Amino acid sequence: MQVASVKQVLAGGIPTGSKVEVRGWVRTRRDSKAGISFVQLSDGSCQGTLQVVAPNTLPNYQTEVLRLTAGASAIARGTLVQSQGKGQALEIQADAIVVCGLVDDPETYPIQPKEHSLEFLREQAHLRPRTNTFGAVARIRHTAMCAIHDFFTQEGFVWVNTPIVTTSDAEGAGQLFRVSTLDVHNLPRDDRGKIDWKQDFFGRETFLTVSGQLNVEAYCLALSKVYTFGPTFRAENSNTTRHLAEFWMIEPEIAFADLKDNADLAERFLKHIFRAVLRERRDDLQFCDDRLQKGVIARLEKFLDASFERVDYGDAIGMLQKSGRKFDYAPQWGMDLQTEHERCLCEDLFGRPVVVMNYPEAIKAFYMRSNEDGRTVAAMDVLAPGIGEIIGGSQREERLPVLDARMKKMGLVPEHYGWYRDLRRYGSVPHAGFGLGFERLLVYICGLSNIRDAIPYPRAPGSAAF
């Protein structure tokens, strides 16, 4: 007997009249006095469920089938037929139902056939993948991940796996998670009473990565087109709907390229992903559109048709000033864009994603390339409606004297960046790259309102359950 997924069956991949076996978890059971029960089965292969018709002549009908409740697992074997009822095209007339696992206390099984709040489901992280919402998000997440690798492969990129354990804060900002095997109750001390990191596992202080960028630049200046895609850790005490302590980041880096090439890449990249999820996850997106946020499909389709809006930082400040809107912080050249400014730009003034380019030097990282005007750097942020900053990137400073001067200006010691400076000494070329928070992308695609619902097991300050 052929084993089939619910997706295969619903897609018409199995001829009616044939014997099939379907395995999954019960969503609901309805009993009819006609001597049959209807069991709605889901196996996570798609948004839909399959109706299994169980006659009371099954040997385990009284003892097991009637005890199936939401969440129970079962294997159904029978004939695939045109449904005799309304509401679905196909159903399985069961010859046998094997109950794998009943729900031992149906009253307290948290996932019920009704709408649950996302906050409640967050506390049920091990069971929430059984809901339509988290099934959809999980499948879209997978498709988006594959699409990212597809895109880079097609464009000739090489995926570079930068280290998770690192020795310094790549960007000179952000709180790091310490990695240590020292006994925290009995730390070794040196002569001056300071912690003796030489005795730690790596012989020095180590942390979880906050970015693979610096490491991947070395591979960029050898393989020309590279990207990282892996987990990233930030210990910032950020309690918002768009921050995680552990998230997945994509960081492409391209050689012989400037900021414009970088923005072009970001646009092609996002469009490729959106095209893939629209093509391969239409039913899941439709669910998101119906239940999470109206219009997510139209938003993605519009994204594919229109080009990114590009605006110079200085012009953006001017537009904000002329907009006549009241801001808590008045827009002013030299200050970073506040969340309220970013929202105004992409949601009100442009109504679509915006690339803001060429920020003041003082508010950006040391590795970003100085522009000719002497006061801005070749940095860019891609702002998306509803989320704000989704991509941050820049052209990198490839001129060693300029890089050294910039580091000193920012209080950094060039000698601490020996290998990074080497890249500018040995065959330096203009290069650029950006970082994309994968979960932020999912929030945008699915129309989620909290990033903690975009990752299976969210890690945030004070929260690492499951």
Added chain:
RNA sequence: UCCUCGAUAGCUCAGUCGGUAGAGCAGGUGACUGUUAAUCACCGGGUCGUAGGUUCAAGUCCUACUCGAGGAGCCA
């Protein structure tokens, strides 16, 4: 970390002026039915987040704490 709001049945919520708790869904039982978030009837289900305080009396007022949500900062 700061600001605001919240915590009542397994879930979603109501609870008036302070007078010792309600509904829907879910669960159980029964009726009915090729059903489909079925429908109808009945039943069980609560230390009102925790600890104090005010009061004859606290779900309700006050204080602290815990947890959650939204916003801000930081960022992807």
